[in-house]
Amino acid sequence: xAHPLHIAVLGSATxxxxxxxxxxxxxxxxGKRALFARxxxxxxxxxxxxxxxxxxPQAKESVMMHLPSYLAGVAFHLGAFAAFDLLVAxxxxxxxxxxxxxxxxxxxxxxxxxxxxxxxxxxxxxxxRGLSTPDDYLANLFTTVFVTLAxxxxxxxxxxxxxxxxxxxxxxxxxxxxxxxxxxxxSTRTHLGAFFGYRGVFPPSGT
Amino acid sequence: xxxxxxxxxxxxxxxxxxxxxxxAAFRSRLRAAETSYLNSCVHCGLCAESCHYFRTEPILExxxxxxxxxxxxxxxxHFTAAGRWAPALVGARSFDREMVRAWIDAVFGRCSLxxxxxxxxxxxxxxPRVFRAARAALAAMGLVPDDLQATVxxxxxxxxxxxxxxxxxxxxxxxLEEELQMETGDPTARMPLDxxxxxxxxxxNPREPKFFPLSLQASAxxxxxxxxxxxxxxxxxxxxxxxxxxxxxxxxxxxxxxNLVDAMAxxxxxxxxIGECGHGFGAARWEGPEWLQRSYPFEIKxxxxxxxxxxxxxxxxxxxxxxxxxxxxxxxxxxxxxxGISEPQRRVLRQAVSDFVEMTPAREHNFCCGxxxxxxxxxxxxxxxxxxxxxxxQQIAATGAKIVVAPCHNCIDQLMELNKEYKxxxxxKTVAEMVADALVIGDAPRREEGALT
Numbered sequence: 001x002a003h004p005l006h007i008a009v010l011g012s013a014t015x016x017x018x019x020x021x022x023x024x025x026x027x028x029x030x031g032k033r034a035l036f037a038r039x040x041x042x043x044x045x046x047x048x049x050x051x052x053x054x055x056x057p058q059a060k061e062s063v064m065m066h067l068p069s070y071l072a073g074v075a076f077h078l079g080a081f082a083a084f085d086l087l088v089a090x091x092x093x094x095x096x097x098x099x100x101x102x103x104x105x106x107x108x109x110x111x112x113x114x115x116x117x118x119x120x121x122x123x124x125x126x127x128x129r130g131l132s133t134p135d136d137y138l139a140n141l142f143t144t145v146f147v148t149l150a151x152x153x154x155x156x157x158x159x160x161x162x163x164x165x166x167x168x169x170x171x172x173x174x175x176x177x178x179x180x181x182x183x184x185x186x187s188t189r190t191h192l193g194a195f196f197g198y199r200g201v202f203p204p205s206g207t
Numbered sequence: 208x209x210x211x212x213x214x215x216x217x218x219x220x221x222x223x224x225x226x227x228x229x230x231a232a233f234r235s236r237l238r239a240a241e242t243s244y245l246n247s248c249v250h251c252g253l254c255a256e257s258c259h260y261f262r263t264e265p266i267l268e269x270x271x272x273x274x275x276x277x278x279x280x281x282x283x284x285h286f287t288a289a290g291r292w293a294p295a296l297v298g299a300r301s302f303d304r305e306m307v308r309a310w311i312d313a314v315f316g317r318c319s320l321x322x323x324x325x326x327x328x329x330x331x332x333x334x335p336r337v338f339r340a341a342r343a344a345l346a347a348m349g350l351v352p353d354d355l356q357a358t359v360x361x362x363x364x365x366x367x368x369x370x371x372x373x374x375x376x377x378x379x380x381x382x383l384e385e386e387l388q389m390e391t392g393d394p395t396a397r398m399p400l401d402x403x404x405x406x407x408x409x410x411x412n413p414r415e416p417k418f419f420p421l422s423l424q425a426s427a428x429x430x431x432x433x434x435x436x437x438x439x440x441x442x443x444x445x446x447x448x449x450x451x452x453x454x455x456x457x458x459x460x461x462x463x464x465x466n467l468v469d470a471m472a473x474x475x476x477x478x479x480x481i482g483e484c485g486h487g488f489g490a491a492r493w494e495g496p497e498w499l500q501r502s503y504p505f506e507i508k509x510x511x512x513x514x515x516x517x518x519x520x521x522x523x524x525x526x527x528x529x530x531x532x533x534x535x536x537x538x539x540x541x542x543x544x545x546x547g548i549s550e551p552q553r554r555v556l557r558q559a560v561s562d563f564v565e566m567t568p569a570r571e572h573n574f575c576c577g578x579x580x581x582x583x584x585x586x587x588x589x590x591x592x593x594x595x596x597x598x599x600x601q602q603i604a605a606t607g608a609k610i611v612v613a614p615c616h617n618c619i620d621q622l623m624e625l626n627k628e629y630k631x632x633x634x635x636k637t638v639a640e641m642v643a644d645a646l647v648i649g650d651a652p653r654r655e656e657g658a659l660t
Contacts, residue, residue, distance in 0.1 A: 023287075027242035036496035038503075040547045050331055061572065062253040062327035069253065073329070128252045130267040131276065133298035136250050176289045177297055178249050181330060188247040189331035191240035199493060200547030201571050 005164035006091050012171035019175035020183045039198050046197015050189050072117040079111010083150035108151030115144030135177035142170045210587035225348045230302050232347030236340035244332045245282045257327035259574050259598040260317050271324035274313040278341045314338040316588045319580035321540040342455035351454045355584045358450040362463045366443035369413040377441050379416040383424045396431045402438035408476040409437050410447035412484045412616040425643035432646050433522040444470020447481050449490035453581030461498035471505050478506045483637045485539025485615035489546050515551035525645035530560040535608035538573035539615035552614055552638050559645040566602040574598040578621025593628055600629035610634045
């Protein structure tokens, strides 16, 4: 462990994971709905669909109508994944190959731009602005700063301390607001896929 | 206006105990799926254009995520730690009169529970499930719009949602049977009532005997042509509708479903056939067993599946040249997106008409006509209903069709209003009417299987 702030990062990450698991368990504790209607399809096939072809842009009219936003979102998420990977490498001391560094630079740069684009859109679009709570802005800012500093630290290692502070703050905030969708995305999508799979709607039959 | 004022008066009279009761009802409707949905929205706003309300009136209150937020705000405040500790940060709100008013407007006044937003949500949130829990809470507080509740009450008291008397129903069927005999030239053509041991119990929307008897006659003609062993119930159990799906009072919805189950037992039929009605199919096929907390001891099918089977097996034959006008098909949300019945009606129409054109988008991506979710029964939101139907009107106009086939009598009512409002100049028909018009009948008169000779 190369930097004293790694302890703070690990502590906050532990808090984030514990709080997320607790929230998820609390949601699960509401129980499953008993199903008595005869199935018309396969729940598993519905779940498979929503995590595969159902994720493609062409499966959603909303995405096709907002491709720039969708691409900004994809870049933002890829940047966040790259930043987390770099964080793991930083804490464990794993040496990344040069190609991975280049990839991480591109991903974090794209992620930072994606985050800023989405923030700008949120501020500029009336119905998005009206929809937003402080959490929407904070969640974006914490993540964008974290991703930006991850990329910047690759170029200027003296920023490592600032990046680790940003990571700590992000982890502390993560379970409180909407970033918890990183956990709930999977259960939400599973529920939706199972519902439509059971009713024979997913995977879609028509062409 | 009067409806709105009545609701407002009831809102003002709400006590803390009422609010507690509503919150408890909301809590009781939540399961892991709903709580996951309520924890997941990222306010990306991409759902906005998926909603026919937003597309026809692009304001914040019509964004599905906004409607969800009203409900999620209460969930966060009362059921999550973050909402209790930092409500302003996460947008948590107490369940007070102001929020109840927002809920009524969002889940009754701006949503037809069509679920199109679910398919377009980047996360995959099943919004209608959450909105149904919110409607259940409002029902527990006595805040269902009166006219919607009256429809449910009719079913509970009279056995059908239009309070049609037993005599009126039976006489209508007998009159239609005579019409059927004249139309087919077969004096043995029947529309059996209470035929014990018949294979199929056919259920209908009360709008058919009341306003659209020809659609009921068309279904009967198809059964006659197929030599089907079928019956109607003369007493409770002939009406397939269940507005309990929309007031979200599960107890009342279960009682209405029980009418169908009792009729099946009384008549000893093996297959319950749901006529052309989206919400009726959704209620009976999917929600009914959940309301009753038991599986049906019989098979349940849509009449669309039955007609599809007839054509596939050669029990009926059709000549598509008899329907030579361009036709298009409306996909009722509860039948298609939430019901899983999208192909039978298409296979039937491709054989029964000569110029079939799809709307864009279609099937599970269809736009709601605007009449779903009980909207047709809520006069207070009529203007919004007609405006939101503008998306469907655009879809219809783009096809150039002369006939719109809608396998749902609620949708038909809404489409008829849209036809007038948007000057579409189309005819609106059921699938059975198209099939009946295209039937090719042999020389020999048909007899029902098992009919008395």
